[in-house]
Amino acid sequence: MKKDITKAGKAQLARTQKPSLDFGSAWEYAPSPESTDHVKLQAQYGLFIGGKWKAPKSKKYFATISPSTEQKLAEVADAGAADVDDAVKAARSAYDTYWKKMPGKERAKYIFRIARALQEKAREFAIVETMDGGKPIKESRDLDVPLAAAHFFYHGGWADKLDLAFHGRKVRPLGVAGQIIPWNFPLLMAAWKIAPALAGGNTVVLKPAETTPLSSLMLAQIIEEAELPPGVVNIVTGAGQTGAALASHKDVNKVAFTGSTEIGKLIQRNLAGSGKKLTLELGGKAANIVFADASIDQAVEGIINGIYFNQGHVCCAGSRLLVEESVHDLVVKKLRDRLSTLRVGDPLDKNTDVGAINSREQWERINELVAAGEAEGGERYTAPCKLPSKGFFIAPTFFTGVSMSSRIAREEIFGPVLSIMTFRTAEEAIEKANNTMYGLSAGVWTDKGAKIFWMAQRLKAGVIWGNTFNKFDPSSPFGGYKESGFGREGGRQGLSAYVEVL
Amino acid sequence: MVKKATQDRAYITSIGTVAAGRVSVNKAYKMYVGGAFVRSESGRYFQVEASAIAGSADPEVVNIPLGSRKDGRDAVLVAKNAHEPWAARTAYNRGQILYRLAEVLESRRSELTSSLTRAGSTAAEALSEVSASIDRAVYYAGFCDKISSLVASHNPVSGPHFGFTMPESMGVVAIVAPEEPALLGLVSTILPVIASGNTAVVIASRRDPRTAVVFCECLATSDLPGGVVNVLTGDASEIAPHLAKHREVNAIDTWSADDALRTLLEREGSGSVKRVRSHDGRACAALRDEDGQGLGFIEKFLEFKTVWHPVGI
Amino acid sequence: MDRLETHEDLGFASDLLIFSRENRSLACGNLRRVTVLFYTPVPVDQVAIEERVAALAKRSLKKQAKVQGLKLAISMMDLTTLEGKDTAGKVTALCTKAMHPLDSDNSIGPCAAICVYPNFVRIAKRALEGSSVHVASVATAFPSGQSPLPIKLEDTRRAVEFGADEIDMVIDRGAMLSGDYQKVFDEIAATKEACGPAHLKVILETGELGSYDVVRRASEIAIAAGGDFIKTSTGKIQPAATPAVTLVMLEVIRDHFYRTGKKIGMKPAGGVRTAKQALHYLVIVKETLGDAWLTPDLFRFGASALLNDVLMQLEKERTGAYQASEDFSKD
Structure with missing residues (x-):
């Protein structure tokens, strides 16, 4: 059979589209909404700095809405430069006071605690993630939240094995990591950033995206309950300005950004000459x-x-x-x-x-x-x-x-x-x-x-x-070539973003 | 400029005065681009003094091409074209070629040594630098087919998939070579870059470009395909920013640059999300040590590619 | 046999295919014109198929969607008894259950058919007289099919003679696995002929075929040779029906529909025991083939224990109380 493909035009396309199947209403699925009853959101969230919830010095708050209903879910703090500075100071102090001195095997247990707590609160997280970001509950339930927990589990296990990761070469942490994450996988991206940073012995200031801050703030609650030393993880909410203040803060040693190529280039440009270590996961x-x-x-x-x-x-x-x-x-x-x-x-x-x-x-x-x-x-x-x-x-x-x-x-x-x-x-x-x-x-x-x-x-x-697509795993390095960024997240290769190999 | 004539050197010092003996053939120093020795398209040159030593065939002052933005562009083009076939060779084959380079370096030991001494090294320093350079070439020759084994991984993903992560070269790497050590600096920065399959555009030491050219002559006779290593002479501050901006340069490795230039290169590199690596003078000096080689030098210019596939029947 | 034939206007070469000897394919395949093609089997990715059915298992069916699905499932059931110890009494009781699955609620049922050995066709036919419930008979030396073709055809003709509305035949799995696809095709085509007016369901016995690729190929052959339904299993081999193997077969049915506009039926049999499983199958059908297949004319469950579980769930939906299995007749 020879088919003249040059003739393949609309007419032929239309012909080949028949007969077609009818996915009509013979048997409708009834609505099956996940109950939101036991999810308790606060009316207002402060900044999680130095292990405490603080009102922003900026005194400003902004609303985060549900994109599926356009209803306001909560108000979150709009961190200004002074707030970011407080957060970086808290992270620096935690790094010097506790974290860099703590043996890897002890750090590991804190990271495992976070993983466990995420599993325990999985349902609540899934619901909030869906409310705040608009993604289907089946995805937040079956992918985002379990994978976020898995990232903490995976990296917890690295904390006391870092020397093995680099062929016996010694490593040391970088210091304070400033991390800026996008709105498409809010909790999962927070996990991708925080887990390897903590495993590597760094302290963290994380800025979630302004349209999806809630799961990061709930993660802060978990971190609080897990009794991490104060300041090891700090969460500051805000928009681009807040992120810019974090990336350019002089006492941040490492910047990790996931987002658009446009902003990624800007960050790289602004960090030129700063000596800060940078990883970018872009478009x-x-x-x-x-x-x-x-x-x-x-x-x-x-x-x-x-x-x-x-x-x-x-x-x-x-x-x-x-x-x-x-x-x-x-x-x-x-x-x-x-x-x-x-x-x-x-x-x-x-x-x-x-x-x-x-x-x-x-x-x-x-x-x-x-x-x-x-x-x-x-x-x-x-x-x-x-x-x-x-x-x-x-x-x-x-x-x-x-x-x-x-x-x-x-x-x-x-x-x-x-x-x-x-x-x-x-x-x-x-x-x-x-x-x-x-x-x-x-x-x-x-x-x-x-x-x-x-x-x-x-x-x-x-x-x-x-023969598959969109598969993710904490043990599997993820990251781009060309203008999709540099550095990897996940796997042994991802660790090098958060340590200096000596 | 002219210092002193040695006994057996024959050259015209001034009209009407001819020294005794054979008239030697002087070498024209050229840049090495695409496997050929070329002058700058700009026609410009700069002069490097030679310290007069016995047995040298060099005139005391040599003219070195002053590379331009367009020379950089041409070099990037050939490096880009050379990348795919170079990366596609087997690691074993790349290793063979680097080993061949070591052999050629060994055979040119005396020329390399005298080139270094003419630039100011003592004889002992020069000898030791050449030896170290040859040994380093052997080191990287034997590394080509070990890289994957050391940095690749099988990823134990949670599901019915087979996953692995393998290293690949980045593409074209621009190297602002260390001012010194002139020879060991080149060997130490170029070889780990090309060992994995990258190609390189190198701006040679401004202080001692002649040694770089002699090194290029070794490259040219070591089965290395043209375009894999391209060496420009001239001012890094003039050429490098254009390389940093060039969208077909994938990475920059800066060894000799002041803070201002380093910052400029990092900034310009952001336009195409380049992988920019910067080193300071201390790092250049450290190239002389055993620590001046290793997996880390190679790893910095690798991309990691993760592959997933289902496992089923 | 390396020459295969296909519709000229299939539109895509990698899909298939009709095996043809002389003009038999014309008799059973309804072909207008045929063109010779090289046969390229369409591969099936095991992991992706299983992923897809797992995703569909997560459909959440509540309230009226659940009730409607369960009632639909009952109407699609081929209530089955295929045992050496079958008796007239057992078969008659099963027929009663098929006609009136739940004494207390006439809106439920009847089932689509009862499925028995040829010896019980007459008994069943009599018991079901006046109802819409069909009699399906297994034939062709069920379950192994390891008898000479004339015997298998005779088996079929007898069952039809006894009154079977539907014949559930088995394919020659040995021939399938040894690559004698022509034999598989010819036997199905011959059985189809022997069926006369009775509908033919072709049992692939997928649990013996070893891979989805072979299941797919066997499905293509069964459809090409004239099967009205393709069916997973005899129920005598483990694994029997699975959601994944059913999806593989539904995809062949879909491709056949795309090519020809003809609707082939599907019957998972064996291993479907719970209401939840039944709903999962229905979801797979709904989202693979659409509304047209949500009917007993094109989808059946071959099952025995399934009915009571579905009834229990329906009663639970009706009363709001979880039911006890003792409350439902065990026939």
Whole structure:
């Protein structure tokens, strides 16, 4: 059978989309909201500095809202430069007084305590994470919170084995780590930052994102209950200004930032000449590459997981789908049907697959890029689902016929929007996959083992998922090539971000 | 500028006066880019004094190309093109080539030694630096196929997946070489970078660029593919900021720079999220010790790539 | 057999495929035109399949969604007894249960069918007279299928003669595993012919096939050869039905539907014992094939113990009290 692929136009696409399946209302799932009854949020949160809760010297507070209801959840302190300075001083004092003198095996037990407490309070954390950030409860319940606990467990075990991690070379802590984390995995990112820092013998000042501060503040409560020496972990809330004050504080020895490439560059620039150690985990525009010989149905699941997981608010999201041309129509057809089964809506509903966009600002940016995608000639398909009337929601969307030069193929959208392109040969797939300033992750789908390795060798990305996607583990180093940042988090390799090897 | 003529050196000191004996052939010092010896595209040069020693074929003053921004650009281009094939060679093959380099260095021991003495080292210092350089080349030659074993990992992830993390080279590394030691500094900074598959654009010591050029002649005769190591001569302060800004340079390794230049390079590097490593004078001096080599020198210019795959039937 | 045939307008080459000898495929496959292709089996990724069904197991079904799902499950049940010690009494009792699963509530049931050995088809037929409950008979030297084809076909014809509405045949797993796909195809096609008007369910006995890849290939062959349903297991081998193997088979059904518009039915059998499991299967069907398959015409459970657990859960939903197993008839 010879198929004239040059004729593959819209008409043919339409023909190949039939017959299609009907995911209608024959059997509806009733609403199944997770109860929020036993979650008690404070009306107002102060700053966690030196083991105590303090009102901000700035005297300013800001509201954090639920993006799915637009209701205010709590007020949190807006830390100013003086507050950040207090936090760094507390961290320095804790470092000098307790932490750097404490044997690794003792430090370890504190880290394990945090891990345990997170497991004990898992449900509460999952609910708050979902309320504050908009992500589906099933993700915060099954991924964010257990993985956060796992990161503490994993790194607790390193605290007394650091010398082994570097081939017998001695290591020493860096001192005070200033850490700035994003809003897409608030608790998990806090764990990724705090756990290795503490294991390495550093003290911490952490600034969560302004739209998702609550789980970090609850983590501070855990740290308080775990009786960590005062000042070993300090949590300051605020927006960009607070983060800037932290990163540029002269007594911070190490800066770790996860967020946009734009801000990452700015931080790197501002730290020039400071001698501070820096790790950056920035944006991405990952290629998810599907070969014709792949397990197509499983690849479709991988595509869905790659881009619609966490509303696409994932730096390593598989936002560029590269499909071998011979299976393009088939994959698109399957994707369309699969999109119909995605349940978008109340993040607290246990059956929700795609929750709320984290903020109005992000909602606007995604919509702007979707409009750009249409303007630039991409053909849009959006899942036919009803969106809640309140809150920030975007139905899962993909574009076909996307050119490599269009904005939706080049810019990080950070939303549930997939750009689909085709390739003909493995070489072409590599060329297109690497044709980006980013290099955080990539996916490869093929049943041929040799091809997986061939591709993995050539993809310029820090994480390659072969026949899977969006897998994370504390033992598995994560981080980017190129403008997706530098340094690794997780695994033995991630430890070097928090120690000086002598 | 001219100091004194030695007995058997033949050159014209002034019109009408010719020294006795054979007229020697003087060497033109050039930069090493893409496997070829080239002048600066700018046509500029600077002069380096030679301390007159017996047996030297050098004129007392030599003209060294004063590398320009465009020379830097050209070098980055060839280094970029050389990277993929160099990284794709087997680690064993890279090791063989570095070992070949050690052999060539050994065979040019006397030339390297005299080049160092002409730049001011005592004979004993020069001899010891050359020996150390050769030994260091052997050290890194034998390291190429050990790197992965030492830094890669199998990641025991919680699930039905096989995961591993392997090191890869970063790409093009710009090196602002130590002012001194001139030869050992080059060997100690270039070899750990290329051992893993990176290619390098190096700004040689301004103090002693001639030794760098002799070293390049060794590189050129050691089976090293053209473009893997490119050595520019001139002012780091002029060329390096452009390398730091160049989007195809993946990393910068700064050894000889004052605070202002170091800060500038770090700042410019941020534009493309470069991996910037800075060292001070103490670190340069430490290159003379046994501590001046090791896995740490290699590791700083590795990316780590993590691969996941399901395990199933 | 290395020549395989397929619809000309399949649209995708990696998918398959019909085995054809002379014009048999025309008889059973409804083909208009065929084109020769090289056969490339579609691989199945075990980890991803199992991940997907695990994710679907987390669907939370409450209140009316649960009640509706459980009632649907009952209507899809092939109440089964396939034992050497089966008797007329046992089969008759089972038929009564199939028609009236819960004496106290007529809105529940009836089941889709009862599934028996050929010897009990007449008895069942009589017991079920006037009801909508079908009689399914296993045939083709169930469960091993290790008899000559003429005997297996005779077994089938007899069962149909006795009144079976549906035939549950077994494939030759030995032929499947030794690569004699033609034999597997031919036997199914011949059995289909022997079925006459009766619907044919093709039991793959997935627990013996060793991998999802083989399950997938066997499903493709069964559908190509004319099976109306594909079914996981005899119930005599462990593992029997699993959510993952069911999903693999549903994906073949989906691909066949995409290609031809034809709907093939699915029957997990054996190992489905609890209401919770049944709902999980229904979720998998709903989210893989959609509304059209949420009917006994296209989805069945082969089970015996499942019914009482589903009834218990329905009563619990109705009364709000957890039930005792003693309250439900054990037939």
